[in-house]
Amino acid sequence: MARTFPEGFRWGTATAAHQVEGNNVNNDWWDWEQRPDTVCVEPSGDACDHYHRYPDDIRLLKELGFNSYRFSIEWSRIEPEEGQFSVAALEHYRRMCAACLEHGIDATVTFHHFTTPRWATTDDGWAGAKIVDRFTRFCEVATGHLGDLITRACTINEPNVVGYIGYQVGVFPPGIIDRELWLASIDNFVAAHRRAYEAIKAGPGDFPVGLTLSMSDYQAMPADDPAAVEMRDTVRRYAEDVYLEACGGDDFIGVQTYSRTQIGPEGNLPPEEGVEVLGMGYEYWPEALAATIRRAWEVTDHVPVIVTENGIGTDDDEQRVAYVTAALEGVLDCLADGIDVRGYTYWSCLDNFEWAFGYGPRFGIVEVDRATQQRVVKPSGQWLGRIARANRFPPD
Numbered sequence: 001m002a003r004t005f006p007e008g009f010r011w012g013t014a015t016a017a018h019q020v021e022g023n024n025v026n027n028d029w030w031d032w033e034q035r036p037d038t039v040c041v042e043p044s045g046d047a048c049d050h051y052h053r054y055p056d057d058i059r060l061l062k063e064l065g066f067n068s069y070r071f072s073i074e075w076s077r078i079e080p081e082e083g084q085f086s087v088a089a090l091e092h093y094r095r096m097c098a099a100c101l102e103h104g105i106d107a108t109v110t111f112h113h114f115t116t117p118r119w120a121t122t123d124d125g126w127a128g129a130k131i132v133d134r135f136t137r138f139c140e141v142a143t144g145h146l147g148d149l150i151t152r153a154c155t156i157n158e159p160n161v162v163g164y165i166g167y168q169v170g171v172f173p174p175g176i177i178d179r180e181l182w183l184a185s186i187d188n189f190v191a192a193h194r195r196a197y198e199a200i201k202a203g204p205g206d207f208p209v210g211l212t213l214s215m216s217d218y219q220a221m222p223a224d225d226p227a228a229v230e231m232r233d234t235v236r237r238y239a240e241d242v243y244l245e246a247c248g249g250d251d252f253i254g255v256q257t258y259s260r261t262q263i264g265p266e267g268n269l270p271p272e273e274g275v276e277v278l279g280m281g282y283e284y285w286p287e288a289l290a291a292t293i294r295r296a297w298e299v300t301d302h303v304p305v306i307v308t309e310n311g312i313g314t315d316d317d318e319q320r321v322a323y324v325t326a327a328l329e330g331v332l333d334c335l336a337d338g339i340d341v342r343g344y345t346y347w348s349c350l351d352n353f354e355w356a357f358g359y360g361p362r363f364g365i366v367e368v369d370r371a372t373q374q375r376v377v378k379p380s381g382q383w384l385g386r387i388a389r390a391n392r393f394p395p396d
């Protein structure tokens, strides 16, 4: 039997500027991709040329049936040097917001999605004292120019990933493995989110603002082993709780979930035998979405949840449908339990630049031929669009 989503539930897809725009030459990632000493498999190049093709891409989303588009504005284009703001770049993003609104699509704008202007990486970047003021000023100026056209804003995308992978794993810039710098980045991200929240709320415009967090269904293994539980709680504290606790009272919390993480007394465990491992190296585990929605709701003391990312990188489009089916069943269960979930955003609209993995993993519901930039909607895109239009599952 079909189950219905609440009236006004938002159905979207998401992208991030650096992953789709092309030629974002002035940020830390561009530099990182070119370096021979990183694990990046290829540079981002023209990406999906979304910087020029956004009118067609947004129209396509409308035709498919979506009513929200989450995209990011590129700080390094808007403020190419410290304190120098490009009105031309701001006007570009005004046109993008306007294109969404013209099609009846929410302009869900992310102010920071992984990339930082080169100039702002000086003075220890996100681990340094200056970044909070720098980011806040950017938010003030960008909101001043775009606020009247924004429907919803995400301050920072997955600060927990930027900090951990940048300062503990070394696969994201700056790739400096240093515990003190990592801990400093956590404090700065939390402070930057709080200041950005205030700056964006000051207007113009009056719209919901929140943080988006990378979440995993952290499971202690064995579940009844106190040492495993303690290790799980410690890992999760730095990965998620410090951020969730800083978001109490926000307008929404953006939950972004792809898989689960099993933790034993010594730390993270490898994928469990018998569970499929995806190209990204983690398990196929769509049930993680419901588990993380529940946890975000609980730890934030009932801040409304928007699923701002959920998806799968796979060449098998039927597997994508199966994954989203299980994930949406979980969302419906959460709703039935009284959790205030306000939207589901699939990652991603387009097959795009998957950071250090390059163009290998395909998360899109729309295929992109990077030689011709031709777009072809996958069956999963038509399917998800039908669900969006019907606002129920299954749709027919």
Ligand code: BGC
Pocket: 016, 019, 157, 158, 161, 214, 256, 309, 347, 354, 363
């Ligand atoms: C990020 C995206 C990324 C996606 C799939 C999220 O962590 O926000 O930029 O492409 O996961 O890996």
